Amino acid sequence: MARFWLCAGCTVLFLAFLNLHLRFSGSSVLREFIFQISWRSEEILYQLDVGWPKHSEYFTGATFCVAVDSLNGLLYIAQITSLNVFICIPVFIGSFGHTIKKYNSLGDLVQVLGTPGKKGTGLNPLQFDNPAELYVEDTGDIYIVDGDGGLNNRLIKLSQDFMMLWLHGENGTGPAKFNIPHSVTVDSSGRVWVADRGNKRIQVFDKDTGVWLGAWNNCFTEEGPSSVRFTPDGKYLIVAQLNLSRLLFVAAPPVGSIGYCSVISSIQLADQVLPHLLDVSGKTGAIYVAEIGAKQVQKYVPLKS
Secondary structure, three states, X not given: OHHHHHHHHXXXXXXXXXXXXXXXXXXXXXXXXHHHHHHHOOOOOEEEOOOOOOOHHHOOOEEEEEEEEOOOOEEEEEEEOOOOOEOOOOEEOHHHOOEEEEEOOOOOEEEEEOEOOEOOOOEOXXXXXXXXXXXXXXXXXXXXXXXXOOOOOEEEEEOOOOOEEEEEOOEOOOOOOEOOEEEEEEOOXXXXXXXXXXXXXXXXXXXXXXXXXXXXXXXXXXXXXXXXXXXOOOOEEEEEEOOOOEEEEEEOOOOOOOOOOOEEEXXXXXXXXXXXXXXXXXXXXXXXXXXXXXXXXXXXXEOOO
């Protein structure tokens, strides 16, 4: 027994030393080593709600997007039907597409951004090419990632009256450049997190100025992130990886620091489920995952402590 505790103590000291060395040396090899160890000892934070949904027959096509209205207790699901029409989604392609459309709570169309059926790069008027996702803050400000394999690779911030506040819009691998920006979210500290899928990283910006704050790439050596959302308490960033059919729970960094990506937990889905985009309930913390391969949405709920 004494030998066991001695070995355990040495292991803890060794890992502590590696963490300190990592912080000051920036070694990518050590970073990967620590990352692998953190996965082996990961926590279990969420479990599948096997009783949801009650009416799965409503899923009639490839579900690729989901949005939670926590205030009114509503869930909006986007799916591609046999008519190739998107249901309950503000982003369209095809003959109606390359636009972002705003609807009121009654389903009435109240605003169209972009030119229906025409892709473009223009800023005045604003045009899109396969916009992937948007995120709306409580203030009404809108963040758009435009470029799901199209002409554009842009992150755009608009005011609630659709005036452009700032833009990052260049294809590339350097800071504030993108290769298929696929998802965007904002944390409570005023940082904008973008899933830069093609570059296998997450980039971070200041929400007020648009200044680049840093990037995470050490968690995404196998595949880039396709969706990003924070848990309601702000402790974890939830990341979907499409082709790996995996969800990651990453520790959110403190204010004033980006640091390195540290995986706390993960959920391995079945092969070819393909989690495309996800959203989180601000009230319950439940995660809703749009699975484009399985043609369904699944719900994960926090484990009770």
